[in-house]
Amino acid sequence: xxxxxxxxxxxxxxxxxxxxxxxxxxxxxxxxxxxxxxxxxxxxxxxxxxxxxxxxxxxxxxxxxxxxxxxxxxxxxxxxxxxxxxxxxxxxxxxxxxxxxxxxxxxxxxxxxxxxxxxxxxxxxxxxxxxxxxxxxxxxxxxxxxxxxxxxxxxxxxxxxxxxxxxxxxxxxxxxxxxxxxxxxxxxxxxxxxxxxxxxxxxxxxxxxxxxxxxxxxxxxxxxxxxxxxxxxxxxxxxxxxxxxxxxxxxxxxxxxxxxxxxxxxxxxxxxxxxxxxxxxxxxxxxxxxxxxxxxxxxxxxxxxxxxxxxxxxxxxxxxxxxx
Amino acid sequence: xxxxxxxxxxxxxxxxxxxxxxxxxxxxxxxxxxxxxxxxxxxxxxxxxxxxxxxxxxxxxxxxxxxxxxxxxxxxxxxxxxxxxxxxxxxxxxxxxxxxxxxxxxxxxxxxxxxxxxxxxxxxxxxxxxxxxxxxxxxxxxxxxxxxxxxxxxxxxxxxxxxxxxxxxxxxxxxxxxxxxxxxxxxxxxxxxxxxxxxxxxxxxxxxxxxxxxxxxxxxxxxxxxxxxxxxxxxxxxxxxxxxxxxxxxxxxxxx
Ligand SMILES: Cc1cc2nc3c(=O)[nH]c(=O)nc-3n(C[C@H](O)[C@H](O)[C@H](O)COP(=O)(O)OP(=O)(O)OC[C@H]3O[C@@H](n4cnc5c(N)ncnc54)[C@H](O)[C@@H]3O)c2cc1C
Ligand SMILES: Nc1ncnc2c1ncn2[C@@H]1O[C@H](COP(=O)(O)O)[C@@H](O)[C@H]1O
Numbered sequence: 001x002x003x004x005x006x007x008x009x010x011x012x013x014x015x016x017x018x019x020x021x022x023x024x025x026x027x028x029x030x031x032x033x034x035x036x037x038x039x040x041x042x043x044x045x046x047x048x049x050x051x052x053x054x055x056x057x058x059x060x061x062x063x064x065x066x067x068x069x070x071x072x073x074x075x076x077x078x079x080x081x082x083x084x085x086x087x088x089x090x091x092x093x094x095x096x097x098x099x100x101x102x103x104x105x106x107x108x109x110x111x112x113x114x115x116x117x118x119x120x121x122x123x124x125x126x127x128x129x130x131x132x133x134x135x136x137x138x139x140x141x142x143x144x145x146x147x148x149x150x151x152x153x154x155x156x157x158x159x160x161x162x163x164x165x166x167x168x169x170x171x172x173x174x175x176x177x178x179x180x181x182x183x184x185x186x187x188x189x190x191x192x193x194x195x196x197x198x199x200x201x202x203x204x205x206x207x208x209x210x211x212x213x214x215x216x217x218x219x220x221x222x223x224x225x226x227x228x229x230x231x232x233x234x235x236x237x238x239x240x241x242x243x244x245x246x247x248x249x250x251x252x253x254x255x256x257x258x259x260x261x262x263x264x265x266x267x268x269x270x271x272x273x274x275x276x277x278x279x280x281x282x283x284x285x286x287x288x289x290x291x292x293x294x295x296x297x298x299x300x301x302x303x304x305x306x307x308x309x310x311x312x313x314x315x316x317x318x319x320x321x322x323x324x
Numbered sequence: 325x326x327x328x329x330x331x332x333x334x335x336x337x338x339x340x341x342x343x344x345x346x347x348x349x350x351x352x353x354x355x356x357x358x359x360x361x362x363x364x365x366x367x368x369x370x371x372x373x374x375x376x377x378x379x380x381x382x383x384x385x386x387x388x389x390x391x392x393x394x395x396x397x398x399x400x401x402x403x404x405x406x407x408x409x410x411x412x413x414x415x416x417x418x419x420x421x422x423x424x425x426x427x428x429x430x431x432x433x434x435x436x437x438x439x440x441x442x443x444x445x446x447x448x449x450x451x452x453x454x455x456x457x458x459x460x461x462x463x464x465x466x467x468x469x470x471x472x473x474x475x476x477x478x479x480x481x482x483x484x485x486x487x488x489x490x491x492x493x494x495x496x497x498x499x500x501x502x503x504x505x506x507x508x509x510x511x512x513x514x515x516x517x518x519x520x521x522x523x524x525x526x527x528x529x530x531x532x533x534x535x536x537x538x539x540x541x542x543x544x545x546x547x548x549x550x551x552x553x554x555x556x557x558x559x560x561x562x563x564x565x566x567x568x569x570x571x572x573x574x575x576x577x578x579x580x
Contacts, residue, residue, distance in 0.1 A: 073454075073464065098485050102466045105419065105451035109458040114420040114540050117449055135416075135546060136446055140341055140350070142416070143544040186463035190491040192484055207579070213337075231580075243505025256483060264579040285577040287569065288555075292338070294548060303572055304555045305565045315566035323570065323580070 002058075003029040003036040004089035006080065008099055009048055010071075017095035019163035021156040024119070025093045026056060026167050031124040037061065037089070038171075041079055043069040049173045056169030061087070067180045073103040074185045079178040080107050084151055086176070091129070096155040108153040116144055116154040118274070133157075137273040138296035158255070158278045198258075200234070200250040207233035207264045210253055210280070211241060214269015214290065214309055218246040223313050224268055230320045236260070238270050254279035269309045272297030289313065325379035325473060325496075327370040328430055329403070330440040330452065332360040333387055333394040337445065347545045349415040359394050362441030366502040368509050369471060370439050371402045377473050380404045382433065386425055388412045392525070399520035400512035406523070407433075411530040416447065418541040423455035428533040430460060435497060437478065442467050442501040450501075457499035464499040465492050469506050 005025035008015040025036040039061040040048055052060045063083055067075050084092065084107075092107075094100035096118050108115040120141070121132040130143050131154055146152035202208060209228040215221060228235040235251060242252040253260055255275040265283035270276060272288070272295055280286070281300055288301035289312050298304045305312050335341075335355045344351045359367075370381045383398035385391045386409035395406045409429050414422060430438060438460075440453035457464035469489065470481035477495045483503055484490055512520075530536050558568040573580045 098467060098483070101450050102454065105449075105454040106458045106464075109420060109423075109455045112420070112540065114418040114455075115449075115451060116541060117419075117451060130544065134549075135448060136335075136341060137448060138549070140343075140546050141549045142546040145542045145544060147540055147542055186495055187465060188493040190493075192488045192490045194487055195489065198487075240505065255485060256487070259486075264573065264577070285573070285579050287573070296549070298555050298557075299549070299551060299553055301553070301555045302577065303569055304557045305562075305569060306557060307562055307565065311562040312566060315562040316569065318563075319566045319570045320580075323574070 001029075001032045001034040001091070002089045003032075003034060003091045003093060004084075004087065005036055005038045005093045006100075007038050007040040008095055008097055009040055009042055009045070012044070012048065014048065015095065015097055015099075016163070017097055017158055019166060020158070020161045021093050021095040022055065023163050023166050024122070024156045024161040027161065027165075028091065028093075028122050028124070028129065031122070032127065032129065037087075039063055039080070039083055039176075041068050041076055053171050053173060054168055055171055056167035057171035060171045060173045061176045062173060063176045063178060065178055065180050067182060067185060070189050071099060072185050072187045072189060073106055074187060075180060076103045077107045077110065078180055078184060081110055082178040083176055084111070088151070090150045090152065092151050092153050094153075094155040096157050100155050104153060104155055111151055113146070113148075113151065113153055116146065116152070118157045119154045120157050120160040134274070137271065139294060157274055159274075159281060198250045200248070202234055202236055202251065202253065202258045202260045205234040205260065205262050207231050208236050208253075208260055208262045208283070209233045209266045209268065210236040210238070210270060211247075211268050212238040212270030213240045215241070218244070220310075221246060223310070227266070227268070227313055227317050230317050230324060233264075233266075238276050267297050267301070268313060270297055271295050272300065325373060325377050325437060326382070326433070326435045327373060327379060327437045327439060328382045328384050328433060328435045329363070329367045329370045329398070330384045330426055330438065331363040331367060331394055331398055332441070332444050333357045333385065333391040334360045334444055334446040343546055348543050349546060352415075357390055357393070359397060360441050360444050362443060362502055362504040364509055365504055365506055366439040366441050367398055367401060367403065368507050369502055370437075371510070372507065373437070373471060373473065379436070382407060382435070384426060384429060385409070386411055386422065387414055395525060396520055397512065399523045399525075400516040401510055402516060404523065406525045408525055408527050409530065409533060410527055411536060413536065416543045416546070417536060418539050419447075419449040419451040419455055420540055421537050423452045423459060424537055425530055425533050426452065427456045427459040429528055430456065437496065438462070438499040440499070440501050442503050453499050453501040460497075460499070462497050462499050463494045464501070465494055466501040467503050468500045469503055471500065
């Protein structure tokens, strides 16, 4: 049994979720009586690899090639295919990032395997590994086992394993130079860019009232706007509200919106999909108002009211007005 | 441009989920179903591309008899024809198995473009399009916000994390996975609904496509997640709960 964690970097900086995957890799390896290794892909990786020297890893592979300078699914898949064929790990882990989503299923297919995506936990019983993943945007969990001899593939959901639990130790850095040819890389990526600067900065807000699809219609927004006004709070939203154009994009919280950490976050009619949670889990106090007692948002909430927001929000506004 | 759009039918959002007798999937008999949200956007993108560049839009849907509703909807909105891959046991089938079936239905059509949603609301693998691309030998790109055709290639805008984007060019034929919310969805017109009845729906059994392959992942069981956080639930009438919450926020959490 050996575990290989594929770390993600961009332009010489780590994607921080890589360390959560690394921590998961260490824990799974330890539970299976093995040690984890790591791989990082790119061109010019000595500084990054050096930063992993102090982690409890068997080997850190630097997979370097000029054609890996910019990420492409074709380049990364071909390079990792070569690594896996040479090093034969039994389990390959990725952070569940946009990049891993883009190529890890392709790599797994090349080995006639299926990636277990969005893993939130694991168990080892008599030497056999069970992975836990979510279904229905967090409303259901499932226990899975990968069949056959492997290599097996899994990606680790944001926030499921803690990067501050990384075990320290000593790792050997080993270079791996894959053979790649330019003709086999079909996608031509252009440099990443950002849209116009955000006019609203939610990151400095003390209190945020955030609204989700439970609000049903744009015409119902004044209800939460009044709650926000009463609390002197910023108004924010889940993605579908912004997609519908009911609130501007810059008020979106989550993996593709802003990451906020106010002292109070009130989630109104938001289910709590992981892409939303990663943007607001850091709030000091979280309140959730939702009619579904099993909504995943209650898993991160300090205080919850199970009920109809159309009744609860007006009642809350009335209560708050008494003290303001 | 010949475009295939993979459309999945999933339980309506807000469904109350109950684990079935096997413990390995949910009871589907009492649920209502709808088109997976990102797939509706994939269809919309396909229809807009056809309007701009000409060609044909084919809806592809794998599942039991109930999915003909999703197919009818796609045809009513403007898809030219459809392929129904008939299979009763896709439930929690693994992503490779589902993608293999879909890919073999696609192969003989020789499309220029295959569009999928970026993720299904039920299984949530976020993989089917990428796997199909590998099986078909097509390049792919994921989480796409915008598509521009340019002769024998497409230029697409990808969403990256934290508000970043990237344009990318890829040769056709290609697979794209479409992000939700990228445009305004059209409604089916009365005329569209009428016309849909006359459009071709090709039915293929899983067996004709090589069958659902032996799984590479085994689902041992599914269950409601155990709560790990101690959420204080505030009960009572809305007024009582609201009063209790304000009290807690002032004197316990001290955030007001
Ligand atoms: C790559 C990717 C990136 C994404 N990025 C983001 C992101 O940045 N931010 C984001 O938010 N999402 C993002 N998403 C979408 C995310 O997965 C969810 O689909 C989305 O967060 C759901 O929004 P919601 O909770 O408002 O809607 P739903 O999931 O539909 O939830 C609505 C909730 O309202 C409750 N409700 C309904 N009626 C009432 C009522 N009368 N009273 C009280 N409660 C009620 C329901 O019980 C339900 O829990 C992303 C998805 C992907 C795949
Ligand atoms: N049974 C199916 N029939 C048609 N399309 C599907 C099916 N399963 C998945 N897809 C497509 O693949 C996308 C991603 O699904 P998933 O990999 O399950 O998250 C969906 O948005 C659909 O476009």
